[in-house]
Amino acid sequence: MRAKSSGKGAVLGRGEKKRIEEQFARHINRGQVKYLKAGHLDVLETMRRGIRFTDEATGRTMIDCFTSAGCFNVGRGNPVVLAALEKALDSLDMGSWMLLSPWKAALARELVEVAPRGLDRVFFASGGGDAIDCAIKLARGATGRPTVISTVKAYHGHTGFALSANGKEHYRRYFEPLMPGFRFVPFNDSEAIASAVDEKTAAVIIEPIQGEAGIFAADDEYLRELRRLCDRHGALLIFDEVQTGFCRTGRFFACEHSRVVPDIMALAKSIGGGVYPNGAVLYRGLPVINRFLKKHHDFHTSYNGGSDIGCCVSLAVIRFMRETRLWEKAERSGARLYSALEDIRRENPAIIREVRGLGLMIGIEYIHEFMGPMMSDALAKNGVFAAYSGNAPQVMRFMPPLVASDEDIDEIIAATRAAVGAMKSILPIALPAARVPFLLNLLNNERVQTLLFNWLRSAEDLVERIPGLGGRNK
Numbered sequence: 001m002r003a004k005s006s007g008k009g010a011v012l013g014r015g016e017k018k019r020i021e022e023q024f025a026r027h028i029n030r031g032q033v034k035y036l037k038a039g040h041l042d043v044l045e046t047m048r049r050g051i052r053f054t055d056e057a058t059g060r061t062m063i064d065c066f067t068s069a070g071c072f073n074v075g076r077g078n079p080v081v082l083a084a085l086e087k088a089l090d091s092l093d094m095g096s097w098m099l100l101s102p103w104k105a106a107l108a109r110e111l112v113e114v115a116p117r118g119l120d121r122v123f124f125a126s127g128g129g130d131a132i133d134c135a136i137k138l139a140r141g142a143t144g145r146p147t148v149i150s151t152v153k154a155y156h157g158h159t160g161f162a163l164s165a166n167g168k169e170h171y172r173r174y175f176e177p178l179m180p181g182f183r184f185v186p187f188n189d190s191e192a193i194a195s196a197v198d199e200k201t202a203a204v205i206i207e208p209i210q211g212e213a214g215i216f217a218a219d220d221e222y223l224r225e226l227r228r229l230c231d232r233h234g235a236l237l238i239f240d241e242v243q244t245g246f247c248r249t250g251r252f253f254a255c256e257h258s259r260v261v262p263d264i265m266a267l268a269k270s271i272g273g274g275v276y277p278n279g280a281v282l283y284r285g286l287p288v289i290n291r292f293l294k295k296h297h298d299f300h301t302s303y304n305g306g307s308d309i310g311c312c313v314s315l316a317v318i319r320f321m322r323e324t325r326l327w328e329k330a331e332r333s334g335a336r337l338y339s340a341l342e343d344i345r346r347e348n349p350a351i352i353r354e355v356r357g358l359g360l361m362i363g364i365e366y367i368h369e370f371m372g373p374m375m376s377d378a379l380a381k382n383g384v385f386a387a388y389s390g391n392a393p394q395v396m397r398f399m400p401p402l403v404a405s406d407e408d409i410d411e412i413i414a415a416t417r418a419a420v421g422a423m424k425s426i427l428p429i430a431l432p433a434a435r436v437p438f439l440l441n442l443l444n445n446e447r448v449q450t451l452l453f454n455w456l457r458s459a460e461d462l463v464e465r466i467p468g469l470g471g472r473n474k
């Protein structure tokens with residue numbers, strides 16, 4: 001399916017696009033403009049439909065395999081969701097967070113119906129970080145304990161408690177001192193967690209599949225061990241399903257793979273259908289939680305989270321997922337993509353180390369870090385927007401909208417083959433250079449990459465302007 005015009009956006013000319021780039025650079029982030037241009041990602045999403053977006057100024061259409069890490073599970077501009085939003089806008093506004101709301105009640109009911117059994121209470125949140133903050137506060141408030149155990153390289157967002165739970169120095173370094181009491185253990189390491197959890201532990205927080213860390217799925221037995229440890233020590237188990245939730249991994253929620261039910265589950269991103277922000281925290285009505293909430297039910301509130309319009313949209317999203325059995329589609333398409341990527345890996349051991357993931361949350365790990373940005377650039381030239389992981393540049397994430405058809409998946413596979421082909425042509429230079437530690441450090445350096453790619457891009461643009469040689473890259 002090609003991207004269709006919504007009929008609402010004005011078609012931009014190249015001059016207008018240039019003006020937008022300049023404004024963006026001047027008032028928002030000049031580095032980002034340069035970086036995107038260097039990687040052939042200087043695209044304006046003026047039209048979005050299904051799994052694609054189009055830059056009407058250049059006519060370039062791309063497949064979205066990034067989806068802001070799982071925000072567009074129902075597709076870009078899903079017509080069912082847009083219709084629900086339009087209908088809500090006719091008669092509703094965000095509503096008062098204090099008053100009873102039929103839309104909040106209906107969404108809470110719908111969430112409980114799709115959630116693992118036992119998670120039958122709901123708080124609303126304005127987004128992922130806010131949901132994580134709410135989850136951690138709930139655990140600390142209910143248990144009265146100080147310690148929160150998170151995992152190395154975990155990513156939970158940029159708000160106060162969430163930031164404190166991020167398992168990479170890079171995110172926390174400039175803001176210390178953050179919340180005290182946070183400890184980090186290696187992911188998927190049962191011994192490490194067993195020696196960390198004790199009577200002071202309020203919560204263990206984990207992504208069932210680490211996303212930003214580079215797509216690492218927790219073993220089922222590891223999750224079962226976390227459940228046992230938390231039960232034994234009276235700690236609460238929090239799953240961050242902000243990225244993995246809402247059918248992404250081939251189940252409605254990733255925790256269904258292991259059948260481990262957490263005490264608290266944080267949700268956001270795709271709950272808003274990519275059109276209206278929302279978030280939720282589901283939790284079990286445990287005595288320790290009920291006692292705390294009896295006194296402090298307003299311990300976490302949000303005007304934006306669970307707004308009436310947001311709830312109408314989220315209801316449409318969940319009903320769409322249930323009606324189309326979207327998790328099954330994610331599982332089937334994921335298997336198709338995974339097996340093709342595995343073939344490409346087997347054929348290209350000098351480029352790809354491993355392919356891993358569940359459903360349509362798939363990561364490709366390259367042999368060297370610098371290959372992540374290079375492949376991102378090569379894929380962009382082949383019409384696919386795919387980003388490497390924030391915490392692991394050598395890992396590229398493929399997280400297309402779950403509504404992708406078999407033909408769409410085959411197009412992603414063909415583009416990946418072409419991109420790997422382009423990478424191969426530079427290996428005779430890159431691989432010998434990568435054997436020299438100093439040169440490898442240079443190649444892996446983001447600034448050096450931007451400089452190099454920008455230089456190549458300028459040369460490319462120059463060639464395009466020379467009559468007889470050029471031909472615009474679409």
Ligand SMILES: Cc1ncc(COP(=O)(O)O)c(C=O)c1O
Pocket residue numbers: 069127128129130132155156157158207211212240241242243244268269
């Ligand atoms: C696993 C996970 N948790 C939390 C967050 C934070 O969500 P938000 O950006 O909505 O605050 C993200 C965002 O990428 C995420 O991937």
